[in-house]
Amino acid sequence: MENDLENKQSQSRMVAAVDLGSNSFHMVIASLEENGTLKIIDAIKEMVRLGAGLDSRNYLDEESQQRALDCLNRFSQRLQNINKKDIRIAGTNTLRIAKNARKFIKRAKKVLNHQIEIISGIEEARLVYHGAIYSLAELGNKRLVIDIGGGSTEVIIGENLKPMMLESLEMGCVSITKKFFADGQITKSRLKAADIFVRREIESIKYEYLETGWEQCVGTSGSIRSISKVLLVNEITDGTITDNGLKQLLDKVLDFKVIHKIKFNGLINQRQPVFIGGLVVLNAVFKALKLKQMVASDGALREGLMLDIVGRIKHEDIRELSVEHLARRYDVRQVHAENVIASCRHLYDELAEKWSFTDENDQLLLFWAAQLHEMGLAISHSGYHKHSAYLALNSDMPGLSMQEQQFLSLLIRYHRQKFQLNDFESFSAKYRRKALRLIIILRIAVILNRSVPEYQLPDYRLETKKQSLTLRFPEHWFDDNPLTIADLENEVDYLEAIGFKLKIKHLK
Numbered sequence: 001m002e003n004d005l006e007n008k009q010s011q012s013r014m015v016a017a018v019d020l021g022s023n024s025f026h027m028v029i030a031s032l033e034e035n036g037t038l039k040i041i042d043a044i045k046e047m048v049r050l051g052a053g054l055d056s057r058n059y060l061d062e063e064s065q066q067r068a069l070d071c072l073n074r075f076s077q078r079l080q081n082i083n084k085k086d087i088r089i090a091g092t093n094t095l096r097i098a099k100n101a102r103k104f105i106k107r108a109k110k111v112l113n114h115q116i117e118i119i120s121g122i123e124e125a126r127l128v129y130h131g132a133i134y135s136l137a138e139l140g141n142k143r144l145v146i147d148i149g150g151g152s153t154e155v156i157i158g159e160n161l162k163p164m165m166l167e168s169l170e171m172g173c174v175s176i177t178k179k180f181f182a183d184g185q186i187t188k189s190r191l192k193a194a195d196i197f198v199r200r201e202i203e204s205i206k207y208e209y210l211e212t213g214w215e216q217c218v219g220t221s222g223s224i225r226s227i228s229k230v231l232l233v234n235e236i237t238d239g240t241i242t243d244n245g246l247k248q249l250l251d252k253v254l255d256f257k258v259i260h261k262i263k264f265n266g267l268i269n270q271r272q273p274v275f276i277g278g279l280v281v282l283n284a285v286f287k288a289l290k291l292k293q294m295v296a297s298d299g300a301l302r303e304g305l306m307l308d309i310v311g312r313i314k315h316e317d318i319r320e321l322s323v324e325h326l327a328r329r330y331d332v333r334q335v336h337a338e339n340v341i342a343s344c345r346h347l348y349d350e351l352a353e354k355w356s357f358t359d360e361n362d363q364l365l366l367f368w369a370a371q372l373h374e375m376g377l378a379i380s381h382s383g384y385h386k387h388s389a390y391l392a393l394n395s396d397m398p399g400l401s402m403q404e405q406q407f408l409s410l411l412i413r414y415h416r417q418k419f420q421l422n423d424f425e426s427f428s429a430k431y432r433r434k435a436l437r438l439i440i441i442l443r444i445a446v447i448l449n450r451s452v453p454e455y456q457l458p459d460y461r462l463e464t465k466k467q468s469l470t471l472r473f474p475e476h477w478f479d480d481n482p483l484t485i486a487d488l489e490n491e492v493d494y495l496e497a498i499g500f501k502l503k504i505k506h507l508k
Contacts, residue, residue: 012039013313015086016079017305020108020116022051022094022150023174023274024222025068027075028302029082032313038306042078046071047270051094051150051174060098065107072111084114085360086313088305090127090401091118093151093172117401121168125154126398127304129163132220134307135299144214144289147300148223148281150174150274155205155285157212165212166396169201173223177259177277184259186276191254194277198284206288217294221301223278226271228296233266241294246283253279308399318399323368326395330375336449340370343445343458350462351469355437365404366438369411370445389413410435415442419498436498440469443494447487461507468501475506 012031015038019026029042048071053064079087095101095118105116119127128147142164147154151172157165180194219228219241227249232239236248249264253276256262262272285291311317327337344366348357357363369392376387393409400408410423424432459477463470471488478485488504495502 013086014082015306015309015313016082016088017302017309018075018079018087018089018112019300019302019305020050020068020089020091020095021048021221021301022092022152022172023047023049024150025050025071025075026300026302027078028306029078030306032310036310036314038310044075044078046074049150049174049274051172052178054094054098058097058099060094060100060104065104068104069107069111072108076112079112079114086309087114088309089114089116090124090301090305091116092124092149092301093121093168093170093175096121096402097151117403119401120396121152121154122166122396123398123401124149124152124301125156125166125168126163127301127308128154128220129156129158129166129304130161130307131299131301131303131305132218132297133158133161133299134303135297136218141215142213144209144217144291145297146217146219146224146282146285146294147221148173148219148278148285149221153281153285155202155209157209157214165209167205169205171198171201171281173274173278173281175277176280177274180280181259181276186254186257186259188254191250191280194280195284195287198281199288202285202288209289217291218297219282219294220297220299222271223274224282224294225296225298226267226275227279227282229266230264234264239296241282241296243286243292246279246286249279250283319364319368319397319404322397322399323371326375326391326397327371330372330378330391332372332375337371337374339449340373340442340445341367343448344370344441346458347441347445347462351437351441351464354464357434357437361404362434362438365408365411366442369408369415369438369442372408373412373415373442373446385413385416407435411439411442414439415446418494421498436500440495440500440502443491444471444488447484447491450487451481451483467499468503470503470505472505472507478506 012033014029015032016027016029025046025048027044028040030038030040033039048068050060050064050068053061055061089112095105098104101118108116129145132145142157142159145156145158149172151174153169153171155167155169156163176194176198180190224241228239228241230249231237231241231245237245253262259273259276262275267275308318327334348363348366351357372392373388374384375391376384379387389409389412392412393405397405424435427435459474461472463472485504492502492504
């Protein structure tokens with residue numbers, strides 16, 4: 001019996017999610033059971049306060065970066081034996097706004113030996129909703145979900161498993177504490193100023209949310225859970241967050257006069273420095289949205305990340321749905337897109353080994369670029385590739401990180417016409433080489449399908465070196481496809497400008 005149990009555990013697929021928040025870093029590891037459920041087997045949280053390291057110009061200072069890297073070094077040991085495909089590491093508000101985020105991420109990737117995604121505020125809200133709902137037993141009613149992080153607050157209305165309205169507001173427990181209580185002093189005037197600031201931030205969404213309505217209010221993440229615990233331990237409520245309970249806590253906080261003297265039974269020392277910021281935000285949200293009570297949920301962003309991993313494992317990738325939605329929205333020619341994807345697939349498979357393509361995600365982004373490359377035609381035929389790239393970069397695309405959207409936009413932008421090399425200057429040599437090779441595949445696939453109504457099995461052969469590609473066609477092909485040959489000959493000049501040689505020859 002014991003050996004059977006050990007074998008079953010060893011066969012379980014492990015998944016891990018790491019949330020690089022503005023206040024805390026969280027890591028959750030779970031086993032994916034045979035019935036498709038997740039069993040949490042490890043959870044680690046460290047108060048890093050990355051957001052507190054932002055200076056007035058939004059640069060992360062070295063001290064906060066080092067705290068974060070030390071934390072990630074500890075996390076890395078636990079991630080070593082998990083398949084990289086089954087790990088997601090996501091950065092949120094601080095890494096969205098930090099001007100030196102790219103340099104920090106480069107250092108962090110070396111520590112973790114894994115890619116780090118920066119997710120948009122809207123994507124964070126989507127993941128938070130799914131994480132919060134996953135932790136609640138009952139479904140069926142409309143819910144308002146509030147997540148107060150270190151640098152942002154996510155406000156979501158959803159029904160069952162589907163989020164309906166998603167917003168991310170630029171305010172959190174760290175940023176509000178830093179903005180209004182930087183010297184640690186607590187006064188009535190400062191509390192009022194902070195309250196007005198937060199309520200102004202909520203004003204932009206207030207009326208639409210109130211009009212939509214909800215049946216239950218759920219709060220998640222550290223600030224809200226710590227407030228719930230303080231209310232419970234101090235016998236103010238049963239753990240339910242209420243408008244009256246928040247008022248009592250604010251009155252008591254004002255009596256403490258300075259942050260380092262804030263003492264509540266149930267409030268851990270690490271939460272003390274930013275407790276007031278979270279309390280101010282939650283109280284203002286209660287007033288603006290006319291809330292009376294809220295229940296706290298254990299699920300949050302990290303659980304949402306894990307559910308996305310499971311979806312990809314089950315081939316239920318939310319990113320696919322996002323791409324399909326955009327294609328429908330802009331009336332993309334589906335048959336043509338499928339032809340281009342088929343050509344991309346053939347070229348990718350032929351070149352994968354010689355061009356060192358190893359990341360399955362890059363292949364997916366190539367295919368999605370092929371699917372969406374024409375959506376800019378809905379705006380204008382002139383320069384449609386630029387319109388397509390803009391739409392890919394700036395549309396809400398659930399499931400895609402900000403880096404993935406940027407890369408997708410880049411592929412689409414350069415699927416035709418000349419290159420602007422300055423758009424690639426900030427990339428590392430390895431990243432630039434990969435991007436350009438995928439773009440070359442997309443460009444050739446588009447040309448081969450420009451005037452062909454139905455996909456034709458490839459009757460050409462490929463020969464490649466590091467900086468050259470030869471396409472060999474049958475003799476009849478030159479006579480039957482003069483326009484395509486002319487386009488390929490133009491492509492020779494375009495690619496020569498980036499130091500790449502394309503050769504068009506007859507089959508021997």
